[in-house]
Amino acid sequence: MSFLTTRGLTAHYGDFQALFGVDIMLNEGETIAIIGANGAGKTTLMRSLSGVLRNSPEMITLDGRKIGAMSADEIVPLGLAMVPEGRRLFPSLSVEENLLIGAYGRKIEGYWNLEKIYRLFPILAERRSSPGTALSGGQQQMVAIGRALMSNPRVLLCDEISLGLAPVVIRDIYAAVPRIQESGASLIVVEQDIGQAMKVADRVYCMMEGRVTLEGTPQSLSRDDIHAAYFGVGA
Amino acid sequence: MIWVDTIVQGVLLGGLYALFAAGLSLVFGIMRLVNLAHGDFIVMAAYLILLLVTLLGLSPFVAAALAAPIMYLTGWLLQKHLLNRTLGTDILPPLLVTFGLSIALQNALLEGFSADSQRLPTGAISTASLDLGVINVGVLPLMTFGSAIVVIVGLNQLFYRTELGRAFRATSDDPTTASLMGIRPGDIFAKATAIAMLVVTLAALYLGMRSNFDPSIGPARLIYAFQAVIIGGLGSLWGTLAGGVIIGLAQTIGAAINPEWQILAGHVAFLVVLLVRPRGLFPRAVD
Numbered sequence A: 001m002s003f004l005t006t007r008g009l010t011a012h013y014g015d016f017q018a019l020f021g022v023d024i025m026l027n028e029g030e031t032i033a034i035i036g037a038n039g040a041g042k043t044t045l046m047r048s049l050s051g052v053l054r055n056s057p058e059m060i061t062l063d064g065r066k067i068g069a070m071s072a073d074e075i076v077p078l079g080l081a082m083v084p085e086g087r088r089l090f091p092s093l094s095v096e097e098n099l100l101i102g103a104y105g106r107k108i109e110g111y112w113n114l115e116k117i118y119r120l121f122p123i124l125a126e127r128r129s130s131p132g133t134a135l136s137g138g139q140q141q142m143v144a145i146g147r148a149l150m151s152n153p154r155v156l157l158c159d160e161i162s163l164g165l166a167p168v169v170i171r172d173i174y175a176a177v178p179r180i181q182e183s184g185a186s187l188i189v190v191e192q193d194i195g196q197a198m199k200v201a202d203r204v205y206c207m208m209e210g211r212v213t214l215e216g217t218p219q220s221l222s223r224d225d226i227h228a229a230y231f232g233v234g235a
Numbered sequence B: 001m002i003w004v005d006t007i008v009q010g011v012l013l014g015g016l017y018a019l020f021a022a023g024l025s026l027v028f029g030i031m032r033l034v035n036l037a038h039g040d041f042i043v044m045a046a047y048l049i050l051l052l053v054t055l056l057g058l059s060p061f062v063a064a065a066l067a068a069p070i071m072y073l074t075g076w077l078l079q080k081h082l083l084n085r086t087l088g089t090d091i092l093p094p095l096l097v098t099f100g101l102s103i104a105l106q107n108a109l110l111e112g113f114s115a116d117s118q119r120l121p122t123g124a125i126s127t128a129s130l131d132l133g134v135i136n137v138g139v140l141p142l143m144t145f146g147s148a149i150v151v152i153v154g155l156n157q158l159f160y161r162t163e164l165g166r167a168f169r170a171t172s173d174d175p176t177t178a179s180l181m182g183i184r185p186g187d188i189f190a191k192a193t194a195i196a197m198l199v200v201t202l203a204a205l206y207l208g209m210r211s212n213f214d215p216s217i218g219p220a221r222l223i224y225a226f227q228a229v230i231i232g233g234l235g236s237l238w239g240t241l242a243g244g245v246i247i248g249l250a251q252t253i254g255a256a257i258n259p260e261w262q263i264l265a266g267h268v269a270f271l272v273v274l275l276v277r278p279r280g281l282f283p284r285a286v287d
Ligand SMILES: Nc1ncnc2c1ncn2[C@@H]1O[C@H](COP(=O)(O)OP(=O)(O)O)[C@@H](O)[C@H]1O
Pocket: A013, A016, A018, A036, A037, A038, A039, A040, A041, A042, A043, A044, A045
């Protein structure tokens, strides 16, 4: 059963149209990857889903509810959390405070709490009192993921969690993905770097210039298909 | 001994200025908003306390306790329904709106209470003093200073030890990302201004007990408050207390040399600090 769906999703920045009728769906417990070159519209799609960009109500449904026009603070309590592109930790908050603020205003117990996040990323426990922004890029990414998990989301959006990180660090970060999947959350993983995303995803969407150009399971898609959908040239 | 006395008086006067300034500092620290009507809200709160004192025959302290929730609500509504609409990348709209608010408030107070100067009845407390051997210290100035410390400690605790305080800091850093945490920035701003109005009420209580007030004195209180905030460093509450003390000291020392120099000396101290430390004494690390 489709859990999160977009239908004919469009998005604009002033006069500039960034999305042209995007249709994607995410099933409960599923992980999908959204890949595409820089500027394809992946972040715009994530910002629309999370409510940072507002749309018409019917363009996005979550668990049968029309959420397209809701603001981010209304959508988070419905069970959708985002790890934003560029991590965006709060500089005035320590590591632990950055994590705690992910659970702002919610007292409901769920799978994820501070202790579980520290078990997922033990290095964060050691750095808990440091300012979030004093950490290395990889550690900051861990904080950003942990912060989003603290709200115990049913859907977690990850926007380029490997951006700017060394391959070994990316491997460490992606090692956490199966444990997030086991906690029951559905995932949308956005990447320019296809390799890691294809490994964890059940299905893949490829975007180019504000449109979905290809979809399928990682096994069913050939390198040439992806290349064509990604760069828009006949491979 | 006269100098010790002058310095103690100056420090204590700084407590009053810190109370004027703490609310301004809080609001500025969270939403980069300078409320030009801040001083007029202090005067408005003083009239509210006076009204409760006269109508209900209460002591000023009890009246202030009753005025506090009214001012809290006023601040919340003001921020939620008016000032939030002015916030954005352009810094001019909030300045224009609060400037207009300042004029409107002054005129409303003038209409309601006339231009006569008023004072809150204090009874024995206004003349009571403590004999500390070398000097005599007024009880009221001491209470003012003590209240300023309590307010600053309290606001710091709120800021650094509570969930609301975390939300204040996060929203101040990055409102969009804060909304991804389920925080509603508009509500956070409304709470901040509401809390600032609690401090405004306390400032009004001491202002009204220590000196005469009339509808026109708000802008001068704003200037002292603003100078204290700038001297201390934008967004630092302890800095605001230090700023208040510096202005208080400069004014009393100036007045001790020549009574006409009181106000001028405060402004000169402000300019000197600005020259030496343009970002204030305790600027925030992240900005
Ligand atoms: N804030 C913005 N204002 C104007 N244009 C933007 C803004 N953000 C993104 N865009 C444009 O929208 C398009 C899609 O961008 P984005 O969604 O960030 O792509 P991606 O995440 O796939 O790299 C790009 O052409 C980009 O230049």
